[in-house]
Amino acid sequence: MxxxxxxxxxxxxxxxxxxxxxxxxxxxxxxxxQLDKKVVAEFVGAGHGKVEKVKELLEEYPTLLNAAHDWKHGDFETALGAASHVGHLELAQYLIDKGAQANIFTAALFGRIDIIKPMLDLFPSALHAKGPHGFTLLHHAKKGGDTAKEVTEYLTSLGAKETKIALY
Known part of the structure; x- marks a missing residue:
């Protein structure tokens, strides 16, 4: 039935x-x-470190998992993107375990050189790609701390710089 x-x-x-x-x-x-834009904004905002709020909202609205909030001027962010650029490994892992769509920025946070190298071989310009709020791959790797030290060194050796562009 x-x-x-x-x-x-x-x-x-x-x-x-x-x-x-x-x-x-x-x-x-x-x-x-569509998902309520205020709920999406609350979920993505919580992705910057409010683990219990993320869990509560995801329980109530499971389709928030990959929802992106538009902060304006082309600055789209998911909860995983938020957790990634602030270096919240635990929250990022929780979202990935729930099925969130990881990307090269999250791979940099987790120090996944095995993902970063082939991605940059295939898409060299991704070295200078900007994630949410204009944060770079190098920024994400640095937020990964010791876990991402090898990625940080690799990106630096390729000429990556930690710059943030003003999106608004």
Whole structure:
């Protein structure tokens, strides 16, 4: 029995349907509604280090996992992007374990030279790519501390500089 059949059967046999917040949210998604921008902003903001808030919001709204907030002027950020540029390894790992879409910046944070080298071989200009708020790969690697020391040294040897551009 699929969801629609289940709901139809529930309404038909009981005459009413009890809707929990979770099922109401599921209905919004099914109807094509977008996530509330304020909730996305709160989730991404919490991604800068508020672990319990991230967990609470993700429990209530599972599709927030890869949602990006637009800080304006092309500055898009996910909770994983936030955790990555502030160096919150534990929160970043939690989000990845939940299925968040990691990228080269997160790989730099975690010191994954085995990912960084082939990515830069394939896309050399990524050495100077800007992540959320204009933070560079080198910035992310430095935030990884000792875990990312090899990546920090490698990026520096290629001429990477830790610059931040003003996006707004």
């Amino acid at each position: 699929n969801r629609k059949q289940f709901l139809t059967a529930g309404i038909t046999t009981t005459g009413f349907l009890v809707v929990s917040p979770t099922s109401a949210f599921a209905n919004q998604i099914q109807d094509g509604a």
